[in-house]
Amino acid sequence: MTDFDAIDALLAEAKQEVPLPPAEERRALREELNVSRTQLAKVLEVSASTVGGWESGREPSGEVREKYAYFLEGARTKLAAADPVDDVADVEEKAGFDVADVEEEAGLDDVDVLSEPRPCVLCGRPARHQVEGFPQHLDSTDCAAGDPAPPVPPAAEEAPSGPAAPTARAGVKVTYV
Structure with missing residues (x-):
């Protein structure tokens, strides 16, 4: 050696x-x-x-x-x-600034604070903000901190089963009689 x-x-x-x-x-x-x-x-x-x-x-x-x-x-x-933060006022008090002022300065006037966290549309982890109706993190590092959640498949429509069941194609509307 x-x-x-x-x-x-x-x-x-x-x-x-x-x-x-x-x-x-x-x-x-x-x-x-x-x-x-x-x-x-x-x-x-x-x-x-x-x-x-x-x-x-x-x-x-x-x-x-x-x-x-x-x-x-x-x-x-x-x-x-x-012990999640329950209130925007709590966040503002702890941080020492007004969330609405920061959102306005950053051009995020379409951001809403959620009363309860909801799954982020980008990563699936709990998010406290909603942008244009979609829950998500405002800071990309919050999404990057965890593994991305598996995508949630859209709800399947009730379709008749059997050999002649029609299939959807791009630009074609499928209707069932």
Whole structure:
């Protein structure tokens, strides 16, 4: 084995640690889901005091760190989904600007804010805006953030079945008697 082979082997085995949120956020995420330290410790196969240490600033390592990071990310996702912004006024207050003013400046005066998210016509993920009657994301990165949803086939019309069933062709209107 050459010196370079040994270095390559070392690099192949090396892993970067998974980033974790600040210690105070770790505890808040767990508590907001009503998960006890004991419950979390059991699934991570550590003691409840170990979980307490992580929530006080100690850092886990190795495979248990990856599992803990996975739990924390899942907790963030679940809590974010459970607490959607309900009102345009909430968005404006948090962002510090008037959504209508920004839409007008950007030439988006035909944009409506939906009271409940609906599937985006471009990606299928929940969208909070509607442009010219179609729910969609205003920022293309919101569509790009997830895998595109499979296209939804149009509703099939009731057609007679059997060997003589007519088929539609471009520019031809099919009627059934």
